Amino acid sequence: MKIRVGHLYPDYLNIYADRGNIAVLSRRAALRGHELGVASVSVGEELQPGEHDLLYIGGGQDREQALVAPDLAAKGEEVREAVAAGTALLAVCGGYQLLGRGYSGRHDVDMPGVGLFPHETVAGDRRMIGDVLLECELEPGVRRTLAGFENHAGRTRLDPGAKPLGRVIAGFGNDGESGYEGCRVGRAVGTYLHGPLLPRNPWLADWVLSQALAHASGGEPPELEPLPDRLEAEAHAVSAQRARDRGGRL
């Protein structure tokens, strides 16, 4: 089956291996007989809510982030509508921040947000940088770990009752205080973890693919045939150990 991916602002938000996440989705789809078709949706280009099965938005440095923020905010209604209609979405770091209600920077730089995730982000004095490890339970009773790297000045505060992506085992997470990381709304997942996220956490790559396939087929998320993932597991283990040894302390 063809999975239509809308990659938001790949020419601006492409730091920290965002294309690694796309490469992982593409190969893991292909190994299961599916095809990932990736189209760029950048500044000044229209986003049609029904056009994609998966939206992806990555991270950028402050400057690039500020350059896309107004354009993304203007696409807010389409993004929210798409996710409400079952489109899957993965947002990393800067993209994750901008999909909340907004980002207040230090030098009176206020960036408007999309209002998809129920959170607000405020710049802090000290960047939260380091290896990070989470425990997630995306499906009831199925607990999995996510290992990555975080590097953000923003403190993201979830609204009461909002669903985080996971609980922080080691590292800072959303704000360095709450003990939670990321956010989930429907088939949309946002996180600070790059490093990159999907190559060393293949289970999440498969979860995202499965959600996208559900949108593509109009049915339930399918079970994907397991892959050996020997190297991926090794990379995950080293990254997780790094977080335990040297992740930022809450």
Add this chain to the structure above:
Amino acid sequence: MSARLAVASLAARAAARLSRLAGTGGGTTLPGKLLWKLDPAAIDALAARLPHGVALVSATNGKTTTTAMAAEILGDGHRLAWNSSGANLVSGIASTLLASPDAELGLLEVDEGALPEVVQRVRPRALLLGNLFRDQLDRYGELEHVVERWRKTVRRLDAETTLVLNGDDPQVGDLARERSDAVTYGLDDPAQARPALQHAADSRYCVRCARPYEFAAAYVGHLGDYRCPACGHARPELQVVGRSIELRGLESASFELVTHAGQTRVRLPLPGLYNVYNAVGAAALAQVLGASLEEIRAGLERFGAAFGRFERIAAGDKTLLVLLIKNPAGANEVIRTLQDGGVPPLLLVALNDAIADGKDVSWIWDVDLEPLLARTERLIASGERAAELGVRCVYGGLPEASLEVEPDLERALDRGLQLTPERGELVILPTYTAMLALRHLFTERGLVKPYWERS
């Protein structure tokens, strides 16, 4: 020398000897750290003693090689205080000054983050700023912040300091606005331009109005001949230029060096367009420091290789070729050069994640490894993050059967040598601390001298 500086210097030199005797290293930063503790102003005083002053070189990529090239050009005419092993933080610079009591001219590469403090302390006679690429964002923070700190540093320079800038980098070239007498250098040879900006190109949006630049030519990452179609911000006029460039695979490069003092053909015994950048930068700096065109040409033509950067090392009847990789832009140029010379059938790539390498290894995904992965027959992934590197290669198209993952560097080296045919060459791409560890192995095996014993 003040009594206090003399005492502090003695103690620090003793520490260097102890460090070497203990076999813990070259003593390249320990004495400096000690000196800094004993007398923080000692660096200022040590620098002020140098009769021909101090020249500083900073950049994301190429600072070690550019400084080494300038040292080759200027070493005949001056006794140098030169941090040849790349100890480029304040402590390393203090150690270098301390270890060279008879030096006349300081020639020092400086870490991008440490630049403001070093400039303030040593009050350089000349300052070369080469380029800024995304690099170790976990350590330096975002590129924009480094640029801002550099701009403030440039504004505070003494009036006598000569600023030497790579005009081909939009962020660096723009600093010329701060100093009307800045010397700018760059390349001018559209035949060497890349067809498109690379994935990891950083400064692609106008520094003034944020519209995308149009590049008449992009040479290395975002370095090139840029112009903003909206506001007209463009590459400044270049005063020292590399033209008519010829690249000869993995062996050498040559170019026409054009300056206000005339022009000359330089045959560089190093390959790669990025080394032409380093050479043109070194030429511009050396000229500011009084070198003649002939001295510049001769110095560049007898240049060997800087520490771990394109070093060829004999190992019995085989050779090792070590090419440091440390960030996307630098690694892309190494890969481009390997492609020009023919992709080697066997590669050893070593990825570590210590602070000096960057704890965040995500940068390997921003490197355009694919051309190598499509053509090499076997790749040994090593280092502390070998598995991560292996995953990167497989998702980048390397058949799993062509990949070997061996985190232990010594075993990986032995395996690589075992697979290298007689009289063949093993190409090794290590990150910084992996390079140091490999050099340590080479030293133990008697292949190279320890770096603190080299000239």
